[in-house]
Amino acid sequence: MKYTFHWLPALRALPDMLWGALVTLEVAVLSMLLGVVFAVLLALASQSRIWILRAFATSWVELARNTPALFQIYMAYFGLGSFGIYIDSFPALLAGITFNNAGYLAETFRGGMRAVPDTQMRAARSLGMGQIQAFRLIVLPQLFRVVYYPMTNQMVWAILMTSLGVVVGLNNDLTGVTQELNVRSFRTFEYFALAAVIYYLIAKTVTLSARLIAWRLFRY
Amino acid sequence: MFSSLIDTSFSLNDLWFMLKGAGVTLAVTFWAVLAGTLLGLVLGVVRATAPWWVNAPIGFVLDIFRSVPLLIQLVLANAFKPMIGLNWSSFTVGCVVLALYMSAYCTEIVRGGFLAVPATTRRAARSLGMSWSQDLTEIVFPIALRVALPSWIGLTLGVMKDTAMVWWIGVVELLRSSQVIVTRIQEPLLVLSIAGLIYFLMSFPIARLGARLERRWHEND
Amino acid sequence: MSIEINDVHKSFGPLEVIKGVSMTVAPGEVVSVIGGSGSGKSTLLMCVNGLEPINSGRVLIDGTDVHDRRTDLNKLRRRIGIVFQQWNAFPHLTVLENVMLAPRKVLGKPKAEAEAIAVEKLTHVGLAEKLKVYPSKLSGGQQQRMAIARALAMSPHYMLFDEVTSALDPQLVGEVLDTLRLLSSEGMTMIVVTHEIAFAREVSNRVAFFHQGRIHEIGPPSQVIGNPQKPETVAFLKSVL
Numbered sequence: 201m202k203y204t205f206h207w208l209p210a211l212r213a214l215p216d217m218l219w220g221a222l223v224t225l226e227v228a229v230l231s232m233l234l235g236v237v238f239a240v241l242l243a244l245a246s247q248s249r250i251w252i253l254r255a256f257a258t259s260w261v262e263l264a265r266n267t268p269a270l271f272q273i274y275m276a277y278f279g280l281g282s283f284g285i286y287i288d289s290f291p292a293l294l295a296g297i298t299f300n301n302a303g304y305l306a307e308t309f310r311g312g313m314r315a316v317p318d319t320q321m322r323a324a325r326s327l328g329m330g331q332i333q334a335f336r337l338i339v340l341p342q343l344f345r346v347v348y349y350p351m352t353n354q355m356v357w358a359i360l361m362t363s364l365g366v367v368v369g370l371n372n373d374l375t376g377v378t379q380e381l382n383v384r385s386f387r388t389f390e391y392f393a394l395a396a397v398i399y400y401l402i403a404k405t406v407t408l409s410a411r412l413i414a415w416r417l418f419r420y
Numbered sequence: 421m422f423s424s425l426i427d428t429s430f431s432l433n434d435l436w437f438m439l440k441g442a443g444v445t446l447a448v449t450f451w452a453v454l455a456g457t458l459l460g461l462v463l464g465v466v467r468a469t470a471p472w473w474v475n476a477p478i479g480f481v482l483d484i485f486r487s488v489p490l491l492i493q494l495v496l497a498n499a500f501k502p503m504i505g506l507n508w509s510s511f512t513v514g515c516v517v518l519a520l521y522m523s524a525y526c527t528e529i530v531r532g533g534f535l536a537v538p539a540t541t542r543r544a545a546r547s548l549g550m551s552w553s554q555d556l557t558e559i560v561f562p563i564a565l566r567v568a569l570p571s572w573i574g575l576t577l578g579v580m581k582d583t584a585m586v587w588w589i590g591v592v593e594l595l596r597s598s599q600v601i602v603t604r605i606q607e608p609l610l611v612l613s614i615a616g617l618i619y620f621l622m623s624f625p626i627a628r629l630g631a632r633l634e635r636r637w638h639e640n641d
Numbered sequence: 642m643s644i645e646i647n648d649v650h651k652s653f654g655p656l657e658v659i660k661g662v663s664m665t666v667a668p669g670e671v672v673s674v675i676g677g678s679g680s681g682k683s684t685l686l687m688c689v690n691g692l693e694p695i696n697s698g699r700v701l702i703d704g705t706d707v708h709d710r711r712t713d714l715n716k717l718r719r720r721i722g723i724v725f726q727q728w729n730a731f732p733h734l735t736v737l738e739n740v741m742l743a744p745r746k747v748l749g750k751p752k753a754e755a756e757a758i759a760v761e762k763l764t765h766v767g768l769a770e771k772l773k774v775y776p777s778k779l780s781g782g783q784q785q786r787m788a789i790a791r792a793l794a795m796s797p798h799y800m801l802f803d804e805v806t807s808a809l810d811p812q813l814v815g816e817v818l819d820t821l822r823l824l825s826s827e828g829m830t831m832i833v834v835t836h837e838i839a840f841a842r843e844v845s846n847r848v849a850f851f852h853q854g855r856i857h858e859i860g861p862p863s864q865v866i867g868n869p870q871k872p873e874t875v876a877f878l879k880s881v882l
Contacts, residue, residue, distance in 0.1 A: 266620045268583075269584075271584060271612070275612055279612045282607075395492055396496060400488050
């Protein structure tokens, strides 16, 4: 192996990359928050009596699950232009990942609803609770437990998906910053190896803290 | 925008070009899934049966593949290749990286399937006079397959969609070929929609099949 | 002050499961309902506290029409406790929290008071040692007794029991029946749907025999179980005893 590694410049770039990691987290967290909101609406729409709502929800979910995330981001960045909507790479990335998250989470929520038996609702109602009260106090906490792990998985995927922003020109997230450094120095391996370590640490931190929180949250 | 759909410069040649891209997508998927599944089968059985000091390091390494963005894995592999004097095409690099990525997930699926067969069931099989290999082929394998196959189908489709990233290291697959056409004829919505439709047609029927299998098998549980 | 069931009809789609049932339960009375599975006994209980709508007839609780649109069912249900065959413990709450929840959230009692009530009721059914435990750690019989305490914590005037021992292992049936005996000795008004004929005979003031959606015989246990008049009752008792 003739190659000599130069780690020092990469380490010197570490602060810049960590700032990039913050943008990465920002996209991931926002896309999860928005994704959850849309997913709840989609899950409700898919149970609706109005067929157009059901069709809309099904199309969203199936498109999100059966096309590449990169395609979805492309569509937001290039495709929307045909409707006269031109968006920046940051909102395009956010929109693409949110679309993807919502599609997968909607299925998770639907499955979760089935996992809490109807008899729980019935038992709560028999104690004099109203529909909404029973849902909030009895169904929701159990539903939350069922969807908790799939949601943390989705969060990790969202973090990894943010790396696709570079493909539509995002240059201030972790991958974007790394690519900028790479273009200037051509020390591709060193920079991207460092980025990989940072991604790994972020992903592990999220997984571990989710597990710690779960341990506090779900005592039963 | 609708005028562009009617008065389009998108030609049959362009469609042919995109279908060839889809062929590359399928080829990368095929090799990645084949190699990834074989490796996953071996590692999965090892993970399910080996002592912890063999198990833990394998688990740790495989977890890295699942915790680093695939795009970065591709870039790293592509940059690493000349350092060790390998003269692989980017197609090969793409296949190898995706195969490793596939194997990382496949190992866990195989392990899960293997562990889903209760020891009591295996003892029951042996008590009926079945040999070790009969127990494996007649009892363990069919039960594990039922647990693992739906997830494996989902994983395969996931890898198929993730092949979209290999264009970053220079492979002209479906998404890249669409982009080439977009750059030339400047009709992104039309071209991307066709690309999306092709992806959808490659993925949706198999996804449905997987969901059907899962439902059918779970009904009998 | 009573439960009055008046010519109730109830269908699920084309299937009529209750075909005109009338029955009155007086305060302090224990009425057992016996009969084969699918005879509509459990459905009747659901109709009594409005968990299932009815097609025609009336159910009056202390003079309030259960199936009247204007009736506040949530308010009415505070007066009627029900315990199901599947005990339906709330798995995410401890035993104590399971029992405290409705007094706090439905009756709006302060936490300390709700807790005092819950501890009292749980002690009453013999679960004083299990307050901080989650239901998954309890046996079926214990979960069922917790469900009874949960209903009692609302201080109901009436209790409905829907085959509360059917899902239990045989050795756990006794402890739950003991709890029911205790309640009847305290003068609780109860409708008990059950398969335990001997138990029905022992605790009931009256026994009703349900068959194909109708009450075929109703009267004191010595008559309905001891000296049945109708051939269907005789056949049923022969099959279960």
